[in-house]
Amino acid sequence: MTLPVTGMSCAACAGSVESMAAAQPGVFTAAVNYANQSLYLTYDQSTLKLNDLKKSIRDIGYDIIIDQDNATEKQEELQRQAYEALRRRTIFAAILTVPVVIIGMFFMDMPYGNFIMMVLSTPVVFYFGRSFFINAWKQARHGRANMDTLVALSTGIAWLFSVFNTLYPEFWHLRGLHAHVYFEAAAVVIIFIMLGKMLEERAKSKTSYSIRKLIGLQAKTVRIVEGDSEKEILIEDVQIGHRILVRPGEKVAVDGFVLDGSSYVDESMISGEPVAVLKQAGDQVFAGTINQKGSFRFNAQKIGADTMLARIIRMVQEAQGSRAPVQKLVDKVAGIFVPIVIGLAILSLGVWLLLGGQNGVTYGLLSMVTIMVIACPCALGLATPTALMVGIGKGAEKGILIKNAESLQLGYKVNAVILDKTGTITEKNHIVTDLIWNGNADKTLLSSILLALEIKSEHPLATAIVSYLRTSGAKPADIDEFTSLTGTGVRASYKGASYWAGSERVIKENGLTIPPNLSSAISDLYADAKTVIYFCSRTELLAVLAISDQVKAGAKEAVAALKAAGIDVYMVTGDNHQTAAAVSRLVGIDRFEAEVLPEGKADFVKKLQAKEKTVAMVGDGINDSQAMAQADVSIAMGKGSDIAIDVAGITLISSDLNKISQALKLSRQTVKTIKQNLFWAFIYNLIGIPLAAGILYPVNGFLLNPMIAGAAMALSSVSVVSNSLLLKWKKL
Numbered sequence: 264m265t266l267p268v269t270g271m272s273c274a275a276c277a278g279s280v281e282s283m284a285a286a287q288p289g290v291f292t293a294a295v296n297y298a299n300q301s302l303y304l305t306y307d308q309s310t311l312k313l314n315d316l317k318k319s320i321r322d323i324g325y326d327i328i329i330d331q332d333n334a335t336e337k338q339e340e341l342q343r344q345a346y347e348a349l350r351r352r353t354i355f356a357a358i359l360t361v362p363v364v365i366i367g368m369f370f371m372d373m374p375y376g377n378f379i380m381m382v383l384s385t386p387v388v389f390y391f392g393r394s395f396f397i398n399a400w401k402q403a404r405h406g407r408a409n410m411d412t413l414v415a416l417s418t419g420i421a422w423l424f425s426v427f428n429t430l431y432p433e434f435w436h437l438r439g440l441h442a443h444v445y446f447e448a449a450a451v452v453i454i455f456i457m458l459g460k461m462l463e464e465r466a467k468s469k470t471s472y473s474i475r476k477l478i479g480l481q482a483k484t485v486r487i488v489e490g491d492s493e494k495e496i497l498i499e500d501v502q503i504g505h506r507i508l509v510r511p512g513e514k515v516a517v518d519g520f521v522l523d524g525s526s527y528v529d530e531s532m533i534s535g536e537p538v539a540v541l542k543q544a545g546d547q548v549f550a551g552t553i554n555q556k557g558s559f560r561f562n563a564q565k566i567g568a569d570t571m572l573a574r575i576i577r578m579v580q581e582a583q584g585s586r587a588p589v590q591k592l593v594d595k596v597a598g599i600f601v602p603i604v605i606g607l608a609i610l611s612l613g614v615w616l617l618l619g620g621q622n623g624v625t626y627g628l629l630s631m632v633t634i635m636v637i638a639c640p641c642a643l644g645l646a647t648p649t650a651l652m653v654g655i656g657k658g659a660e661k662g663i664l665i666k667n668a669e670s671l672q673l674g675y676k677v678n679a680v681i682l683d684k685t686g687t688i689t690e691k692n693h694i695v696t697d698l699i700w701n702g703n704a705d706k707t708l709l710s711s712i713l714l715a716l717e718i719k720s721e722h723p724l725a726t727a728i729v730s731y732l733r734t735s736g737a738k739p740a741d742i743d744e745f746t747s748l749t750g751t752g753v754r755a756s757y758k759g760a761s762y763w764a765g766s767e768r769v770i771k772e773n774g775l776t777i778p779p780n781l782s783s784a785i786s787d788l789y790a791d792a793k794t795v796i797y798f799c800s801r802t803e804l805l806a807v808l809a810i811s812d813q814v815k816a817g818a819k820e821a822v823a824a825l826k827a828a829g830i831d832v833y834m835v836t837g838d839n840h841q842t843a844a845a846v847s848r849l850v851g852i853d854r855f856e857a858e859v860l861p862e863g864k865a866d867f868v869k870k871l872q873a874k875e876k877t878v879a880m881v882g883d884g885i886n887d888s889q890a891m892a893q894a895d896v897s898i899a900m901g902k903g904s905d906i907a908i909d910v911a912g913i914t915l916i917s918s919d920l921n922k923i924s925q926a927l928k929l930s931r932q933t934v935k936t937i938k939q940n941l942f943w944a945f946i947y948n949l950i951g952i953p954l955a956a957g958i959l960y961p962v963n964g965f966l967l968n969p970m971i972a973g974a975a976m977a978l979s980s981v982s983v984v985s986n987s988l989l990l991k992w993k994k995l
Contacts (some may be wrong), residue, residue: 268280269326269328270324284316285304287319288310290311291393304342313329324397325741329564334940335743338701342841352459356457359387363387374394381426383448384446384449387421387450392418394411404648412601417635417638418449423448425446436626437990438622448627465967487505501517502629504562506560507519514554515551516550517564517570518547518565518569518571518991519547521560521561522561522953523560524558525544527542527556531886546918548561555721604634607634608630611957613959620818632765637967638948638951646940646941646983650990653987654671654929656991658926662917664913665926666912670912675880677877678830679831679832679876680879681834681864681871681881681894682835683884684830684836686884689815690814693810693812695810696810697793698731700805702803703763710732712755713798714732715741715742716753717732748864750768762798767797770804773799773801788807792842792849793810795810814849815919819850819919825924833854834846834854836855836858837886842857845853861885865893878896880893880896880897880898881899897910898923905983913926929995941985943979947979
């Protein structure tokens with residue numbers, strides 16, 4: 264079972280939920296996916312009660328939705344409400360914090376200044392920032408700590424210390440020391456962290472609708488045939504063996520085999536190929552595909568969860584759920600960093616009490632508070648999100664929409680790129696590239712006859728021919744006796760003479776031969792992965808037309824750029840082997856897989872991952888969504904299907920393949936910036952914490968003032984943000 268989780272704000276939170284769930288009696292495995300906020304369980308129903316699991320997870324500050332009816336919608340609504348509440352709290356807290364900062368920085372000696380700051384900062388810390396203290400307490404009850412723990416301790420101690428100094432300044436004055444207050448530091452830390460959490464909640468509230476859209480492809484009702492009558496029933500009531508009627512424009516409801524009738528069916532959601540497929544008696548049809556102009560009846564063979572569409576939906580869910588969340592370095596070290604800081608602060612106090620003489624209590628308390636202030640995770644918390652925000656913004660300026668931070672963080676590791684063919688390498692819109700006439704016939708008249716034939720044709724490629732002929736100035740002739748020849752083409756008469764247009768079968772069925780002057784040209788057209796249409800009379804071949812799904816401009820250069828970066832490039836397509844070979848040759852791809860169904864694409868991704876490859880899948884259709892969900896990094900073409908774009912972590916607005924290498928380079932630059940930020944954030948703590956503890960006091964009498972610690976904390980944050988902004992000016 265997969266259960267939506269609410270209340271998680273970091274990968275450490277996901278770890279807490281996962282370990283708590285795994286500790287419950289009856290749970291075999293528990294895996295939390297932070298990226299899509301879900302908990303995947305395998306458990307013994309007779310032992311584990313979901314309500315008990317829910318209670319245990321709520322005890323540590325999170326929640327799960329165990330009611331499976333509209334669970335995703337409920338999760339989205341709760342996330343939206345959480346974001347709105349957090350946004351309101353952040354705005355009101357900021358309004359109260361501004362005067363505290365102004366007084367603390369510029370008017371610290373004004374009359375009653377400390378009391379004003381105390382009054383204004385108290386609701387910021389303990390009302391608007393109460394979630395940090397509540398979560399820290401819930402974590403502590405179970406022996407855990409996260410960033411909330413450190414935020415609560417540092418701001419709480421800074422506030423308490425400041426209140427003491429405000430109410431009893433004489434304690435320090437009698438000892439020759441100034442009674443410093445840190446109300447502004449406590450309030451600003453709360454605001455910074457709340458702002459970061461608000462940005463995270465905003466991103467989570469815009470959760471993916473890919474699964475819902477896939478489910479939307481399913482027909483809601485079907486028309487079954489019983490004897491001589493027809494009856495409309497709900498999709499849930501369909502049984503294996505039912506005879507189902509599919510009329511023009513309707514969706515195929517379940518998987519099955521055609522009994523009678525014929526039509527072209529759009530199977531692009533499975534194969535990715537734009538040309539509709541002719542379906543006749545005995546042919547298989549799949550749920551979610553769309554019938555074109557004809558009608559047919561088919562026998563239901565696979566229903567419910569067994570259909571191809573249901574399997575696609577299930578596999579996308581499983582791939583998303585099984586993909587391990589990227590553990591941000593900040594969250595990885597939080598569990599170690601927090602107790603170390605607390606331990607050092609207590610140790611410092613203890614050492615001063617033992618060895619500090621008459622000022623031991625004073626200096627010990629000062630050093631403990633200074634450690635807490637200087638170790639506040641502001642710079643650490645800003646290191647990753649600021650770089651990501653700048654990187655994502657830069658990507659948007661370059662036409663690279665980055666949907667989640669995980670994709671941007673993982674992109675630099677990619678060493679294998681899989682490209683879909685149709686819509687990714689090729690344009691996905693068919694055009695006539697060649698029209699070769701045989702002999703010196705009246706081309707104007709014959710073009711008019713051919714145009715009239717194709718206007719009446721239901722074949723998907725007819726549109727491309729009609730568009731081409733009309734652009735060249737042809738007008739349709741007044742033909743009669745039009746006939747559609749299933750699986751062959753079309754035939755009509757003009758002034759008593761018959762004409763055909765269609766596949767090579769029209770030549771064979773009329774007993775015609777292809778003239779030598781056209782034979783080699785036709786062979787070249789097939790070699791270039793073009794579809795050849797024959798136009799003939801009863802006595803001779805009149806012309807051949809070549810239709811192509813054109814390779815995108817710059818595709819060859821894009822593949823070369825990826826190879827130059829040391830990345831293996833593969834093409835995986837549902838199209839036939841001959842076409843795949845021709846396209847891969849044109850763009851310089853050495854390795855390809857043809858005639859691959861969606862499940863096979865996902866399996867190919869897994870195969871590469873098993874070889875320890877970090878895989879990026881680039882696609883544009885529903886048929887690519889499984890593989891994209893399985894891949895480490897998923898990239899969608901901007902003109903592709905909504906579902907592919909929803910599943911993808913990165914979307915290329917212009918569908919320019921050169922943007923792939925730019926996106927991966929942007930990832931490298933962003934990750935490098937994050938590492939630099941984390942280095943400075945950590946080095947600041949490694950140097951600052953020993954100084955705050957008084958390590959230099961025995962040498963030269965230096966003890967770091969908490970005010971200087973507060974300034975250093977602010978400076979570290981400024982340095983991290985400034986370094987992130989430098990990313991804007993780096994070239995892709």
